[in-house]
Amino acid sequence: MTKVTCDMSVSIDGFTAGPNQSADKPFGDGPVDRLHQGEAITAGSAFIMGRNMFGPGRGEWDESWKGWWGDDPPYHAPVFVLTHHPREPVQMQGGTTFTFVTDGIEPALAQARAAAGGGDVAIAGGASTVNQYLAAGAIDELRLHVAPIVLGVGERLFDGVGPLALERVGVKATDLVTHLTYRVAR
């Protein structure tokens, strides 16, 4: 059965990115490299991401922008991008397709579920998108990858979400990062 999962790299104080995202700085200002010292997290049969995770642009599309990841993005699966601005799907190498969804998080999830064909749907980020799905009670399993750093400013996981009860179902410590898996109670 399809599970809705979410893997997020966070600082100890809950930030997933610094402020002031730009084309050169997908994760914004600050020591954000330390957030992403592990492997890229791309386990899912379909993905959903917010527009700001897809690119630094706002407003109407610059059609030449096809994500941060080059010709062969690491998703190798359908990716649904939440946006207010319509755009035709973009087919990349390696099985990644970016489909732009303008009618909200629930239709996006329905499309992703259908595309996942029984596999898991992964909410890829950023924090604002994850927070919307958490607030909607749509995430089954939240996997936090906690880097040993305090950022102090930026995009914050859980903002506007709580209160929420969780069940911790896994803990794993690697060299730098602490991996905490939570099941979200319904």
Added chain:
Amino acid sequence: MTKVTCDMSVSIDGFTAGPNQSADKPFGDGPVDRLHQGEAITAGSAFIMGRNMFGPGRGEWDESWKGWWGDDPPYHAPVFVLTHHPREPVQMQGGTTFTFVTDGIEPALAQARAAAGGGDVAIAGGASTVNQYLAAGAIDELRLHVAPIVLGVGERLFDGVGPLALERVGVKATDLVTHLTYRVAR
């Protein structure tokens, strides 16, 4: 050698207490009981706490207030309470003495170090006090006890502190709580 430690029970989103503290609700509103499902954390040869951790009063002292903990508080050691309002020390049963420090966090730490006699000084809370000591670079070891709950509002650890680099030196999972120990880099 004296280490400055800090044990804090926090929600996944970094809150140590809810809003609206009162005499009936030391930890404020919300499902804060779930923050404190483990044992009380009272390992230290001397303690420092903020006035709001000592009591719900603000402004001039109500001298009849002697803390939340009854006649025999769980500290069994000297406790230094940060306040803007002078008050004579209060001797409790079981070795706990509350000494009121009006000249700031550094003099309080100096007094606590002297009183600890080579043992550890524990910063007992709340969040605002811990954040001041973190910002001052005065805490050697931070032990977070992460409860599986999102609170959403309240007193937040790390507010105004970052950026800060840490080293994780311990991880322990108990039934409900995840215990993360960090050494604070200088």
